Amino acid sequence: MTSSGTGRCWQVRPTSRSGVGRLPGVELAAVADPDRELLDRIATCHGIESCYRDALALIDDDSLDAIILATPDEQHVSQAMAALERGRHLFVEKPLASTWEEGRELQQLAVSHGVLLQVGMILRYEASHRWLYSQIEAGLFGDLVSFRGQRNCSRRSFQGIADRIHTVHRTLIHDIDLLLWFSGSQVISVMAMDYRQGSHLSPNGCLAMLKLANGCVAQLESSWYVPDHSPVNVISDHWSGCIDAELAVVGTQRSARINGLQSPLQVWTNQQLQSPDLSLWPSINGRVFGALREQLADFLGCVASGQSSKVADVKSAVEALRIAQAVVEACRTNTVVSLNS
Template sequence: MLRVGVIGLGAIGREHLDIYRNLPGVQLTAVADARFPGSDEFGVPSFGSTDALLGSGLVDAVSLCTPDDIHYQDSLSILEAGVHLLLEKPVSTSAEEAENLVKAAESSGLTVMPGHTLRFEPKYLTAHRLVESGHIGDVVHGYVRRNNKTSVADRVKGRTSVTFFLGIHDIDAVTWVAGRRVTAVQAMETTQRTSDGGQAVAVTANLRLDNGGIIQLEAAWGLPDDFPTDIDARLRLVADRGELSIDIHEQGMRAFGDTLGYPVPVAASMYGKTQGALHEELDAFVRAVRGEIPLPITMREGADAVHVATAIDKAIRTGSVEEVTYR
């Protein structure tokens, strides 16, 4: 049995808990969160810090699901303890920290995987394979969009920008699907702010690809909470021999009762067992730890997405076209 722990017991951390409990050959053995030291809520030992959990010797691997801006030191501690790491996206909100994590991961001999869930969503994986096979040719232009509800921004409380919280998904997805790196960006944000006043409600950016193509990115968390689906996300790529597009509303299902809704059935539990993209992500991490499959996404790729997000937020501040610098 692979002994796993979860650090950070917010919304995403609790999803990791449920999934690990359903994975064969995996035993959830410990959790950690400063809010729940010694709690019996989770059915396993609960610690108040990462160091306390690591010191217990109860885990072989962990998911780190703490807020984006505090990933760095805990990630280093986990690797120093010889524990395999699934690190929720983004790997950091600092390009320098991201690069240090790449070095630490590559020298550790451990399985270290960024949690970019769209890589495990069948539509995005199919799009990646279509472009990789040459089916639509070389990408010329397109767009990606990810809009979320105001309650999500309220939950984040100004800790990080919408570029890093939402845009990072699509930065990684579009570069992976297109098979191209971003070389330069220009960007703007709204003057309207989130309820705490700390962040812009929406960001748009133009991304120059290394083949000369251009992609428009939109990231926002201003949808009303009664919007009929939790996320409004789309991707479109136009290439020199074809086109592909993804629209998450196209699930073939809608429901109307007191309100109109577009349920996402692929994310629902099925007969008491977890399924969906996050389930596939965690399962792939476990299989990579066991040496059954190559690592699906590397820390280098996770850090590259951070470099693009950093350039976008810098371009907002400077009003200039910013080159994306990779290591």
């Protein structure tokens, strides 16, 4: 951070731009995007002077204190490594990497260079999930008996990820992270099966059963078959569609459910029913609110204080990658994968 307390950072995701640029004490100093027209529009809108067509060129900018990396998933590891090696504090959208080994290497690299590394597990900052976590942490649920996470997405969105990233790393990673967060326990074994159409890298659907050291059993499900005319609950300037998400937690004393599809706001148009999510990254009059804003504020606050996040620790993000890798392996081999070691 500069002596005046103004942070300088870079990011590319449209919602992140609005979220960062309006945080107090933060200067959105540079941006990179390969699309020249989009880059010019961003720079004009946010008054940014330093613009790059290449992420690595921006990472070389020594005037920056922190970088927010929201590039395509397959670019995360190489770009994150470059940023950490240059001593930049770094926020990376999930997934941190596509393998546990790569994630652990990035974690160790951050430690060796004395910089902060944080991963965008946004649901830890969403109000319903954060409130539920506080109740579980306070012991009000007793011992956790079961955890069920469902995250099914629009059919038309599958082609955009089919050969870029595995479903486990794209969607199921959120629920793996929530399981680790809520349970405070380790996953010791994994069973999983997938459903495939074609020879894509990613399966069209995946179902996993996980056993935890504390006795809790978890069921996680994700697929890409939500019909085209389902209610639209994700509406942004770069993507719209449906994420049919649900979380159910059963404890010995209480149980709870979060339904991510049902918004209190519903809008009917001639083409569709819109049920816009108002908790993750709602954009209103050019300002972004919700969990995304809270997440970025936490990261930049940590950069300013020099302290790691108390909400989203990189150790958990790396452990989630280890579990994700076990799910992929269980699908491939049709066997139970042990994680006791």
